[in-house]
Amino acid sequence: MPVDGWVRAVRVQKEITFLNINDGSSLQSLQIVARPDLDIRGITFGSAVEIWGKLVQSPHKKQSIELLADKIRLVGACNSVDLPFKIKERHSLEYIRQFPHLRCKTNVFSSLLRIRSEASAAFHSFFKDNGFVHIHTPIITSNDCEGAGELFQIEPASKTAEKQNNAHFFDVPSFLTVSGQLHLEVMMGAFTEVYTFGPTFRAENSQTRRHLAEFYMVEAELAFTESLKDIMEVMENLFKSATSFILSKSPDDVELFHKYVAPGQKERVEQMLKNSFQVLSYTEAIDVLQRSMETFKYEPKWGCDLQTEHENYLVEYCGNIPVFVVNYPYDIKPFYARDNQDGPQHTVAAVDLLVPGIGELCGGSLREERLDLLQSRLKQHGLKDTYQWYEELRQFGSVPHGGFGLGFERYLQCILGVENIKDVIPFPRFSHSCLL
Structure with a gap:
């Protein structure tokens, strides 16, 4: 069974890319570890994805488990440039109220x-x-x-x-x-x-x-x-x-x-x-x-x-x-x-x-x-x-x-x-x- 969700963060390092995926069930996101050979072109903040892989214990303190990805499919691309919500900004309730179709x-x-x-x-x-x-x-x-x-x-x-x-x-x-x-x-x-x-x-x-x-x-x-x-x-x-x-x-x-x-x-x-x-x-x-x-x-x-x-x-x-x-x-x-x-x-x-x-x-x-x-x-x-x-x-x-x-x-x-x-x-x- 794949993990389905939306990308909350993308962190590209030299050999590995980390994705944070959230499916709406909780505030916590699941960290995805993507190898260099996986195609992640077009995947940005807000993208909808399906990911297959193996759950393993995480070496990092911020999460107990992470997913080592074997396959990633981009289900729905997101134009993150025009998306009114930015990754590292904490927007006010009044601001996001302007976008009832997106604020979820x-x-x-x-x-x-x-x-x-x-x-x-x-x-x-x-x-x-x-x-x-x-x-x-x-x-x-x-x-x-x-x-x-x-x-x-x-x-x-x-x-x-x-x-x-x-x-x-x-x-x-x-x-x-x-x-x-x-x-x-x-x-x-x-x-x-x-x-x-x-x-x-x-x-x-x-x-x-x-x-x-x-x-x-x-x-x-x-x-x-x-x-x-x-x-x-x-x-x-x-x-x-x-x-x-x-x-x-x-x-x-x-x-x-x-x-x-x-x-x-x-x-x-x-x-x-x-x-x-x-x-x-x-x-x-x-x-x-x-x-x-x-x-x-x-x-x-x-x-x-x-x-x-x-x-x-x-x-x-x-x-x-x-x-x-x-x-x-x-x-x-x-x-x-x-x-x-x-x-x-x-x-x-x-x-x-x-x-x-x-x-x-x-x-x-x-x-x-x-x-x-x-x-x-x-x-x-x-x-x-x-x-x-x-x-x-x-x-x-x-x-x-x-x-x-x-x-x-x-x-x-x-x-x-x-x-x-x-x-x-x-x-x-x-x-x-x-x-x-």
């Missing part, structure tokens, strides 16, 4: 993709080990879970059928999903623990380092719970379990980021893993912000949502340990959040998990299972007709339940120390940009 060839982005793969496996493993059932929620939906109106509407490319019938393709307006939550809530009629993991979409005209138009969400729902602590426990255990899994499975790839992209991030991640996450009520959080000496762009006031600058300050205030903020004002959370019925400062049982360098990573709540309160809230928002099916869920064996969603790309930013979310997804989609 760089060490840093191939490491990112391996980490991303292991992170996906880590999340699935956590849920499977804890008895959750994986539900494939739809990408096309007629619901706006968040209620913010930031939706991509689905329309056929050809308008002919729609004009003839004067109707929508699905007979109702349809959109790319912003969340699988409502579909997971349906499953609370028969399952005690469910989760989904897939793409979600927001039509936000945003160019920040934390937002994308298409991103991945990990979402879970738990039945038979009336406590936010149950939801928070799963969030914290998921974060710590997945992170420990990644650190054990991809140490070299993670070290590349912690050493060259975000020095000091290794220690910050260790702090997050060994300490219990903090808890603040929304009211306490506002008090902390108002008493601070910090000058905020947005004034922190009770009844207003927390801004990124507020979230980052709160994390620093808690010693750069992730912090849960719980019990938000009734008026700033969606219709499904459970009413705390707690007097003048009317709140709901909602929770956000804030993490260092990112701000909000997870958002969740207990869901309103009391039919009369749910009906009142839907009527208040003018959603009663749209969500009649959601009311019916409460009439056929409904139970107290709750859940949360975690932004997968923000999670990767958090553990790796990557500043821009566009650098932790293979093909970033954001306003005014849809390359490839």
